[in-house]
Amino acid sequence: MKKFILCTSLILILTLFSFKIDPPKVTQKETKVTAPFGITTIKTPDFSKCASFIITDFGAIKGDKEKTSQAIAKAIDQANKAGGGNVIIPEGEWITGKIHFKSNVNLHLNKGALLLFSDNPNDYLPAVHSTWEGLECYNYSPLIYAYKCENIAITGEGGIKAKMDFWQKWAGRPQGHMQSLKRLYNLSGQNVPVEQRVMVNDTANLRPQFIQFNRSKNILLDGFSITNSPFWTVHMYLSKDIIVRKLNIYAHGHNNDGFDPEMSQNILVENVTFDQGDDAIAVKSGRNPEGWRSKTPTKNLIIRNCTIKNGHQLLAVGSELSGGIENVFIDNCEVLDGAKMYHLVFIKTNERMGGYVKNIYVQNIKGSKMDLGILGIDTDVLYQWKNLVPTVERRLTPISDVYLTNVTAKEVKFISKIKGEKELPIKNIFLKNVTAESMLGTEKNINENVINFKME
Incomplete structure (x- = not known):
């Protein structure tokens, strides 16, 4: 009987050890x-x-x-x-x-x-489903x-x-x-299927x-x-x-660019150091039909405690924004002396983009010398596309509810320069305690086609 119990126990132990324990x-x-x-x-x-x-x-x-x-x-x-x-x-x-x-x-x-x-480009083949400046390919x-x-x-x-x-x-x-x-x-x-938009050839040179x-x-x-x-x-x-x-x-x-969220949501960026040849943070949401079809805005983006050593803008919104951009909050960031920067905040679009921009909050920002100003909004930014293709479908971009609080810079040409469309004015721009130590231009705020602009 003892031998039977001993053998049974041994079999049980071996059986247990034979089971694979998942990591x-x-x-x-x-x-x-x-x-x-x-x-x-x-x-x-x-x-x-x-x-x-x-x-x-x-x-x-x-x-x-x-x-x-x-x-x-x-x-x-x-x-x-x-x-x-x-x-x-x-x-x-x-x-x-x-x-x-x-x-x-x-x-x-x-x-x-x-x-x-x-x-070596050949190391990045075969081609994959990707994008170029807001267009899928x-x-x-x-x-x-x-x-x-x-x-x-x-x-x-x-x-x-x-x-x-x-x-x-x-x-x-x-x-x-x-x-x-x-x-x-x-x-x-x-609306040609993406699988047919193959951009790998000898001359396209679309860098990944x-x-x-x-x-x-x-x-x-x-x-x-x-x-x-x-x-x-x-x-x-x-x-x-x-x-x-x-x-x-x-x-x-x-x-x-340093960080490009595009048609993406629920994002936290914190304690990042940016040293860029272009915008530090560039918020995007597709170009023209790509953004219109997706109907997926970039939203709920929080950026805090970041340091910028160089970059065209601390925060750029657009110009690819056809899917819409909303709920962006940037807090407690600093641009170091010596940065080559145009604006702290620049919202850019054009008559082809459509989409929308709303609920942009910027607070507790320290800037250095700006080549241009603290806030720029321009509704006629086309870059290389201006003469490359005509406007096929005209869609203006509603822009509203932009809040800057406790924002400083050392030297600027202006505090704000806002260029809205007469047909669709920009609405609700609020600046509170937004200052510069030195201003080279003659006007603090150079605004066109803006409704409800307030500066305290």
Whole structure:
């Protein structure tokens, strides 16, 4: 009898050990942020209890682009299959091609780690569903790309860097590039399926974004540094529930905006340092029919405690805003001396955009010398599109409810310069304690076609 009990117990123990114990999966945490337009709740992933997948275990070798690229892809696949995992980039420089996310993955950059991205366009093929200046197309893959993913993150004290030798050659606007833009604009206007808008050829030269998370949700970017970018640096497109925190962004190439949320919602940007060749934060929502069809505004965007070393604008709204932009709150940010900046806040649109802008709140901002002024609103900004294509459908942009409170700059030409349309005046612009130490122009406020402008 004792032998029977002993054998039965042994069988039970062996049976228990034979069961596979699943590793912890990714969880979510909620962050609630209070703004003048209410409380925004943002869900982001928590990978603290998830397993780690070190890329060297999957064959990554320093200096070997192909093996490192393959290793990262394999590690991402395994983390995804585990239901949540941290893909670890160890200390040192690792050259790679494109990185494509899958759901439930955290790309973690250890301290001293650097992912160096190739500037060979062939490394970013095949083409993926992406965008160019508010128009959807199939283009070279963004260097880091996610499509229809959830619970994704990039974290850690390391960095990512783009090699730029080749991309810089594409930064101009030669005839082939302009004709490709015209073709893409017309394809979008004719509602041609995106799969047929393939913009990868010898002359289009549509540079990819560095990071684009496309149609994704529950996103965290935390702690790492970004150096250089072929195009827009961090682009969130048709995505929601996003936190961008403690990044250090340096990108001084052409069109190097720092952060571009487009048709995206429920976003917190905090404690980020921007050093840009273009706008620090550029809020967008699609160009012309693209934005009209989606009917998805960018909304509930909170930006706080950020430092700007350089950039055309601290906050730009537009010019791609056809889907609408509402509920933007920027608080307690500083532009450092020496920044090359046009405005602190610039809202820009044109007669083709439609959309709308409302509920923009800016408070507790310290600016340095502005080439132009503190607030600019211009309804006739077309850039390269002005002579490239005609106005096919005229849609003006209603702009209203813009609030600036406790905003200072050291030197400006004006406090505000607002150019509204006579047919559709801009409404409800309120400036309270908005000042400059020195003003070079003769008029503080140069306003045209504005209803209910108040300055205290």
